[in-house]
Amino acid sequence: MDSYKTLTIGAIRQGLRDGSFSAKELAQQAVSLAEAENDLYGAFLHFCPERAIAAAERVDADLAAGKPLGPLAGVPVAVKDVIMTKGVRTTCASRLLENYVAHYDATVVARLEKAGGMIFGKANCDEFAMGSSNENSAFGPVRNPAAPDRVPGGSSGGSAAAVAGGFAPVSLGSDTGGSIRQPASFCGVVGVKPTYGRVSRYGLVAFASSLDSIGPFARTVKDAATLLGVIAGRDPLDSTSAAVETPDYAAGLTADVKGLRIGVPKEYFAAGLDAEVRGRIEAGLKVLEGLGCRITEMSLPHTEYAVATYYLICTAEASANLARYDGVRYTRRVENPETLEEMYSKTRGEGFGAEVTRRIILGTYVLSTGYYDAYYRKAQQARALIASDFKKAFERMDAIVTPVSPFPAFKLGEKISDPLDMYLSDIYTLNCSLAGNTGVSVPCGKTAEGLPVGMQIIAGHFNEATMLKLGDAFEQAGGFTV
Amino acid sequence: MKITEEEVRYIAQLANLELSEQAVVQYSRDMEEILTYVDKLNELDTSAVEPMAQVIYEGSETATLRDDAPAPSFDQETALREAPLKGAGHFKVPKVIER
Numbered sequence: 001m002d003s004y005k006t007l008t009i010g011a012i013r014q015g016l017r018d019g020s021f022s023a024k025e026l027a028q029q030a031v032s033l034a035e036a037e038n039d040l041y042g043a044f045l046h047f048c049p050e051r052a053i054a055a056a057e058r059v060d061a062d063l064a065a066g067k068p069l070g071p072l073a074g075v076p077v078a079v080k081d082v083i084m085t086k087g088v089r090t091t092c093a094s095r096l097l098e099n100y101v102a103h104y105d106a107t108v109v110a111r112l113e114k115a116g117g118m119i120f121g122k123a124n125c126d127e128f129a130m131g132s133s134n135e136n137s138a139f140g141p142v143r144n145p146a147a148p149d150r151v152p153g154g155s156s157g158g159s160a161a162a163v164a165g166g167f168a169p170v171s172l173g174s175d176t177g178g179s180i181r182q183p184a185s186f187c188g189v190v191g192v193k194p195t196y197g198r199v200s201r202y203g204l205v206a207f208a209s210s211l212d213s214i215g216p217f218a219r220t221v222k223d224a225a226t227l228l229g230v231i232a233g234r235d236p237l238d239s240t241s242a243a244v245e246t247p248d249y250a251a252g253l254t255a256d257v258k259g260l261r262i263g264v265p266k267e268y269f270a271a272g273l274d275a276e277v278r279g280r281i282e283a284g285l286k287v288l289e290g291l292g293c294r295i296t297e298m299s300l301p302h303t304e305y306a307v308a309t310y311y312l313i314c315t316a317e318a319s320a321n322l323a324r325y326d327g328v329r330y331t332r333r334v335e336n337p338e339t340l341e342e343m344y345s346k347t348r349g350e351g352f353g354a355e356v357t358r359r360i361i362l363g364t365y366v367l368s369t370g371y372y373d374a375y376y377r378k379a380q381q382a383r384a385l386i387a388s389d390f391k392k393a394f395e396r397m398d399a400i401v402t403p404v405s406p407f408p409a410f411k412l413g414e415k416i417s418d419p420l421d422m423y424l425s426d427i428y429t430l431n432c433s434l435a436g437n438t439g440v441s442v443p444c445g446k447t448a449e450g451l452p453v454g455m456q457i458i459a460g461h462f463n464e465a466t467m468l469k470l471g472d473a474f475e476q477a478g479g480f481t482v
Numbered sequence: 483m484k485i486t487e488e489e490v491r492y493i494a495q496l497a498n499l500e501l502s503e504q505a506v507v508q509y510s511r512d513m514e515e516i517l518t519y520v521d522k523l524n525e526l527d528t529s530a531v532e533p534m535a536q537v538i539y540e541g542s543e544t545a546t547l548r549d550d551a552p553a554p555s556f557d558q559e560t561a562l563r564e565a566p567l568k569g570a571g572h573f574k575v576p577k578v579i580e581r
Contacts, residue, residue: 330564436537
């Protein structure tokens with residue numbers, strides 16, 4: 001099975017049906033390969049072989065009994081370690097939760113296993129999903145499979161590297177301000193951030209609740225569409241999951257994109273954009289034009305306010321969400337505290353890493369008496385303006401196309417000492433998140449040095465179908481290697 | 483926006499976070515830089531803008547509410563399983579009331 005590293009969902013289905021391999025063989029292969037090569041990129045924090053084998057045996061039994069196969073039958077899946085997996089450690093890449101074993105399965109986990117998926121390992125990430133380089137993991141950074149001296153992006157760097165490195169055909173990550181799309185672009189894979197409310201967050205460890213979403217990574221748009229179709233949809237266990245029908249995304253990839261109206265916002269091509277990245281995106285736009293799409297330059301005037309808006313809102317929400325790690329319920333407590341206050345402050349002081357602490361401090365500050373109106377409320381108003389830019393744009397456009405990141409993957413250590421510089425690198429993904437839209441990063445060629453570039457396709461609320469159809473048509477037309 | 487080390491200590495206390503002296507110095511610098519940057523939002527006239535707290539989609543007000551019916555939840559043992567200290571079916575913490 002030497003082609004394991006390039007398997008797609010379709011090839012797995014075919015192989016299971018014609019008996020080339022069993023699901024159990026695939027699950028064993030997934031675990032042994034990832035374990036043996038994990039030192040290369042550090043994409044995984046830990047593995048759950050028993051769970052994968054149990055899932056595989058269910059698939060093999062169904063196959064033997066002639067029962068219909070689920071859409072993910074026999075597909076090895078890596079899951080970001082901020083998503084709950086019952087009976088398996090869920091650490092959020094934090095010292096504080098190093099030994100925490102989840103009590104229950106996230107809805108996305110239950111759904112993908114019901115569809116035949118085999119979860120075999122938990123992917124490394126930035127601590128509590130806070131970061132843009134995966135250097136904030138308490139258990140060591142992830143390296144970019146395309147260039148191992150560089151970061152894979154973050155915060156879902158391990159999920160992206162697992163797919164790019166050939167360890168899993170698909171994986172799950174979470175995206176609050178770009179944490180799926182940016183690592184997908186840095187590693188040269190497909191990464192989807194669904195519309196806010198499209199996918200249940202039950203069992204996702206909360207970072208910024210008005211922004212958090214779960215989404216897939218894959219090597220093809222079709223595989224990402226298949227996984228999204230499995231995890232999407234209303235969940236009574238998450239009151240923020242929307243009661244909106246889920247279309248059959250994979251079936252909707254008809255390549256018929258003629259006449260679709262694509263907006264190209266000029267603010268995303270201003271100063272600060274790397275010339276090579278710009279060149280690749282412009283080449284990508286030519287591919288879409290060649291497919292018959294109508295490309296129009298347009299404006300999203302509040303784009304430049306996204307970084308300030310986002311880092312006020314996400315830190316405020318994080319400071320509230322992370323208050324629960326108080327040394328009472330979640331495994332770790334400082335030794336022999338004398339008082340309750342000492343137990344709280346020492347457990348948290350020791351347990352959280354530098355970036356998480358920075359965000360809790362900033363978030364606590366902007367919510368504190370006297371500063372709430374000046375910062376938090378102001379940011380919520382700016383957010384309304386950003387969302388209104390998109391609402392107006394989608395009255396005239398079917399999709400918006402932009403770069404994902406101003407530059408390709410940077411070197412490990414290059415930005416970690418300057419938090420603001422790191423935050424500014426998120427400029428092209430934050431607006432889409434603040435407005436609650438859906439966005440996908442698709443590979444769009446490489447720089448002269450061979451570093452992957454990602455093109456972002458953004459669509460309006462619950463319009464993943466159009467976005468994925470565009471991405472797939474782009475892939476079929478050779479856009480990934482433009 | 484100037485952020486003093488004393489302010490950082492006060493905020494850390496509100497957040498129940500023990501910080502080293504070195505961290506206090508570092509975070510006061512970081513906060514100052516970040517808060518100076520976010521002052522950019524003051525360029526925007528938001529006097530007539532309703533704050534946006536959540537992404538709202540089209541649907542009835544009760545579309546995402548489930549029926550108020552009891553359903554199985556965690557038993558006590560499960561809920562306590564990951565607690566660092568427990569006893570007699572409770573989470574245990576340092577004494578907060580003097581007898």
